[in-house]
Amino acid sequence: MPRQFQIRPGNALPRILLTIVLLALAPPNGRSQASTELTLGERLAYEYEKQSGLGSTPELERISGYVNSVGNRVASTLPSHLHYHFVFDPNPAFKSAFALPGGYIIVGGGLLALTQTEDEMANALAHEIEHVELGHVSSRVTELMKQKDMESLQVTDFFPGCGKEKELACDLNGQKLAAKASSFSF
Secondary structure: OOOOOOOOOOOOHHHHHHHHHHHHHOOOOOOOHHHHHHHHHHHHHHHHHHHHOOOOOHHHHHHHHHHHHHHHHHHOOOOOOOOOEEEEEOOOOOOOEEEEHHHEEEEEHHHHHHOOOHHHHHHHHHHHHHHHHOOHHHHHHHHHHOOOOHHHOOHHHHOOOOOHHHHHHHHHHHHHHHHHHHHHHO
16 A cells, blocks of 8 residues: 655655755756856956056055945945955046946046045945946846857946936935945944
8 A cells, every 4th residue: 555645744845845946046057146246247357457457556556455445335334245346447537437247346547536535435336336236237147148158248248338217226325325334434
């Protein structure tokens, strides 16, 4: 006579169902979207540094340390606890910043020259952080990977703007984020 299984409290069925659901939600290659984006962002930031000829001098290290200090104070107030990486490009003609996957933010020397206070720098960095936090960069990665494989993605693929609505959302949320960080340490 075949044995009948009974569902009892504490039996393994709920754990099995949970495992099946989690496996169904996992990416097919076993890597999470976050780790894929971190790997991609790291590669793109490295390629940007190499292509831009960014070198290292004691003065550039101090400036980069300052940018990282401000950016990390802003990011420390986030609930996501994503570790952000700020890459400083001393080119004075580069008067902006942009976000790459995995929390990499490229910051231009021209932007640093335009900011007159640490609060202004915090606002600019918070805006870029919000592109990551609001999923704009992840959406761009997903969109691009429908057309190309990850290895062929370039930094320039992340240059097109996000559109007025998304930029305004980053402005608003970035202001709030910078204000929150400002109340702690600026």
